[in-house]
Amino acid sequence: MSDPSPGLNSEQLGAYFALMEVSSLLQYAVDEHLRADGDLSYVQFQILARLVDAPEGRLRMTDLADGVVYSRSGLTYQAGLLEKRGLITRAPSPDDERSVMVTVTDAGRDLIAHVLPGHVERVRQLLFDPMKGRDLATLSGVLGRVREHMRATPPRSAKPRAGRNRAE
Amino acid sequence: MSDPSPGLNSEQLGAYFALMEVSSLLQYAVDEHLRADGDLSYVQFQILARLVDAPEGRLRMTDLADGVVYSRSGLTYQAGLLEKRGLITRAPSPDDERSVMVTVTDAGRDLIAHVLPGHVERVRQLLFDPMKGRDLATLSGVLGRVREHMRATPPRSAKPRAGRNRAE
DNA sequence: ACTTGATCGTTCGAATTCTAAGCAAGTAAA
DNA sequence: TTTACTTGCTTAGAATTCGAACGATCAAGT
Numbered sequence: 001m002s003d004p005s006p007g008l009n010s011e012q013l014g015a016y017f018a019l020m021e022v023s024s025l026l027q028y029a030v031d032e033h034l035r036a037d038g039d040l041s042y043v044q045f046q047i048l049a050r051l052v053d054a055p056e057g058r059l060r061m062t063d064l065a066d067g068v069v070y071s072r073s074g075l076t077y078q079a080g081l082l083e084k085r086g087l088i089t090r091a092p093s094p095d096d097e098r099s100v101m102v103t104v105t106d107a108g109r110d111l112i113a114h115v116l117p118g119h120v121e122r123v124r125q126l127l128f129d130p131m132k133g134r135d136l137a138t139l140s141g142v143l144g145r146v147r148e149h150m151r152a153t154p155p156r157s158a159k160p161r162a163g164r165n166r167a168e
Numbered sequence: 169m170s171d172p173s174p175g176l177n178s179e180q181l182g183a184y185f186a187l188m189e190v191s192s193l194l195q196y197a198v199d200e201h202l203r204a205d206g207d208l209s210y211v212q213f214q215i216l217a218r219l220v221d222a223p224e225g226r227l228r229m230t231d232l233a234d235g236v237v238y239s240r241s242g243l244t245y246q247a248g249l250l251e252k253r254g255l256i257t258r259a260p261s262p263d264d265e266r267s268v269m270v271t272v273t274d275a276g277r278d279l280i281a282h283v284l285p286g287h288v289e290r291v292r293q294l295l296f297d298p299m300k301g302r303d304l305a306t307l308s309g310v311l312g313r314v315r316e317h318m319r320a321t322p323p324r325s326a327k328p329r330a331g332r333n334r335a336e
Numbered sequence: 337a338c339t340t341g342a343t344c345g346t347t348c349g350a351a352t353t354c355t356a357a358g359c360a361a362g363t364a365a366a
Numbered sequence: 367t368t369t370a371c372t373t374g375c376t377t378a379g380a381a382t383t384c385g386a387a388c389g390a391t392c393a394a395g396t
Binding site for chain 3 (some may be wrong): 372374375376379381382384386387390391
């Protein structure tokens, strides 16, 4: 039900714009570093990092795509590039013949290990240096809650059920 | 001097990931609405919105590009699309013959006015509904400060000065 | 078994994006 | 003024991205 749509006050609007601008600028900055230091795009870094973090270093394509907020076809394309560079391998899953398990190779782990310190350093400089006091605690609290809320909120176009909807 | 690179603690890392994921999901959600309701991409909406906000409803291409964190050539492309749809006009600036002034048309203003309520509504539902108490105040304080810090921090690859650098 | 429907991943084509190169116009120094 | 450099924008071509269509596999229900 959530409140009879009063729009956003100017503080909310400012926070919204700031959020989008900060994430854009941050992504540009780290992307630049990743390319220079490891010839990786931000997306590729995300994929590898997520795999390194996963148990056994492997994930199904779909879970990986959901994790990095990315389309399946886009992931197929990037996985092709990463596989060509020997940073990951792909193999059909034993349990489910449809799905493909993606696994980081040692080369992939090495590359992430090589790039990570500089990456983290940039994030610290840009994002956390200007914070003070309880800023971090509040920020991570709020963002964590918002993230859960978003994950739980299905996209508005939540599948027109069968077919015959959508007049017009 | 900012601290001898201790990396990031796990709370910082979590906040960083949450920030990127939240902005991604939020952008997907509003993008979906904008396309359905006004046949606009998120970038196009940003361009128009920024113009509507500008004095006289016009801006130079470069300032517009910087404002939306976008490449110049990308903006040229999008401006072409928007002009074709009659939402903006382009004209050479009187003062500086090089630069191009972009202006929102009435149609452009109307479209933004049409789309804005739904847009804002989604942002409110996804981003602000799960907030409470002083969350908003802190968030906008922190993000505002971070944004200023980022704008002031030049990209690391701050122009190889003249030409003869970049061995290799 | 047999149909129906959902899920998984890829391929295809179109749209978007970036970088590099180029042109035109401004600025500054000689 | 002439030269050199910078700035503003566009063009050209390659790379990336997405959505729709597809083939294959699984999961139920009958």
